Amino acid sequence: MLQTMSLDNTIVLDNGASSLKIGKTNTEFCSIFPNSIFRSKSERRKNFISNQIDACKDYSSLFYVLPFQKGYLLNWDVQRQVWDHVFGKDVLNLKCNESNIVITEPHFNFASIQEAINEIFFEEYEFQSILRTNSSTLSSHKYAADNPGEDCCLVVDCGYSFTHIVPYHKNNKIPEAVCRIDVGGKLLTNHLKEIISYRQLQVMDETYVMNQVKEDACYVSMNFNDDMKTCKLKGKDNTVLRDYVLPDYTQIKRGYIKSNPKPDSVSTKSQEQMIRLTVERFGVPEILFHPWDVGIPQMGLAEAIMHSVSKCPQDTQPHMLRNIVLTGGSCKFPNFKERLEREIRCLAPDHLDIYVTLPHNPITYSCEGGLHWSKTNEIREHWLTLEEYQEGGQAACARQFYDI
Known part of the structure; x- marks a missing residue:
């Protein structure tokens, strides 16, 4: 069965805690979808599933409903809704019963979570065959x-x-x-929220916006002590200082770094709400190199x-x-x-x-690797078909996917 199985219709699903990276063998491109359900403060009765968030008009105080908790897939109802939406006709229009799938899982994953993944993709989505592995593989x-x-x-x-x-x-x-x-990225964003909330403006509910601030303004310091000294300087000598204009979702749809920050005031226009960034810019990513700075x-x-x-x-x-x-x-x-x-x-x-x-796009790198691997004959020995699952059940999965 494995030798004759067609791999032409294979899906690679890098199922991350923050986003799904999905590619098909007939394309070289990997799409990125948020792995979450969002509830908007301005549209309280409406849920946005995954990429439906693009239709939201106001990203302030977004409430996240995440399928992953502390790195592991625990909220199956939310994850199923995200998968159903992405696989559905409005997005990928995927015919699961005619497809194979490569799906990633975290390292040190629990057996109960692995068994649930097997059941869902074989018994509910009815994929022809699956390969469960880690994104690093x-x-x-x-x-x-x-x-x-x-x-x-x-x-x-x-x-x-x-x-x-x-x-x-x-x-x-x-x-x-x-x-x-x-x-990981979640801890860095949360730490930035805490710093800004303590020093300037209450932003603990603004996860979406502060994640953008982190991506736009933060950097890794090449000399931490020198950058700290620079932050104490006044005027143009302080090359670290940046003013970040927050979105108001009427005139300003997305936040941005303001050019030429004024040294004596945070805002020059009354309609602009800004936060001032100095030590935070390099102090937040520094946690990756010194976790004990935040008690880890x-x-x-x-x-x-x-x-x-x-x-x-x-x-x-x-x-x-x-x-x-x-x-x-x-x-x-x-x-x-x-x-x-x-x-x-x-x-x-x-x-x-x-x-x-450092790859050109480190976010989709593993998904691209899955696409390349799925086009080789080497991958055939790692697949588990629906027929083999129906015969051997979870024991067959445990044998086939052991430490791939």
């Missing part, structure tokens, strides 16, 4: 395809709930060397990478350090790659080469 296949001759890579996945460091040798995960840091007793990113490499077979360690690939939305902060490369260089032995790769 798909990234590994993408990196191997882009860098022929390299047998090793270290995937650093800065996701919504966690940051994972996962080493691979010949596209096989080294489980004992996988590391996790409990810092864990290693920073560079230390965790070196710890992960130390758990790999000794002959693979030099190859891991020169094949580090960054994925996930938090990798898009300016200077992220350069800072990480420099910190690893300080910790690694002098005779080893260090090279960090």
Whole structure:
């Protein structure tokens, strides 16, 4: 059955806690959809499912209903609504019973969640076959395809709930060397909300807007102490200072950084509501490198990478350090790659080469890897068909998807 199975109609679903990245084998493009249901303050009776949020006219005080909690899929009712919407005729118009699907799950996922995924995709959506794996595995296949001759890579996945460091040798995960840091995009946004709310303006309910502020204005510092000194300077000498104009959803639909901030006042126009950003710009992303700054007793990113490499077979360690690939939305902060490369260089032995790769789009990188992998014959041995599931049930899934 596996040898004759057609892979022409395969869907890759990178099921992240913040967004769904979906691609089809007949296209090279991966679409991104919010993995959430939103309720708007201005339209209290209406729910916006996933990309329906684009139709919302006022993003202030959006209430999020998330299927993931602390990195794991727990709210199945919300997740089903999001899947039904995205698979439905208004979005992908997907014929599930004529398709195969590659779906990602978190590292260290619970068996009960894995079993529920199997049941939903086989028994309810009736996919022809499924492959359940981690997003970092798909990234590994993408990196191997882009860098022929390299047998090793270290995937650093800065996701919504966690940051994972996962080493691979010949596209096989080294489980004992996988590391996790409990810092992700959600924690960074929440920390920024707390800082702004304490110092300037109550924004604890403005998750959507403050996430945009984080993406627009924050960066990774190359010299934290020097940037701190710069923040204390006055006038034009303070090159860190920025004024961010908040949206009012009448005249201003999306917030933006105001050019040439005035040193003596936060707002120059009465109709503009602004927040002033200084230390926050680089202090928030700094948590990735120093989690203990906010009370998380864990290693920073560079230390965790070196710890992960130390758990790999000794002959693979030099190859891991020169094949580090960054994925996930938090990798898009300016200077992220350069800072990480420099910190690893300080910790690694002098005779080893260090090279960090930042893909053009680190958010969809794993989905693109799944699309490439799904077009190869190698993937056939990893599929589980509907017929095999009906015969072997959950035991067949446990055998087929063990640590892929």
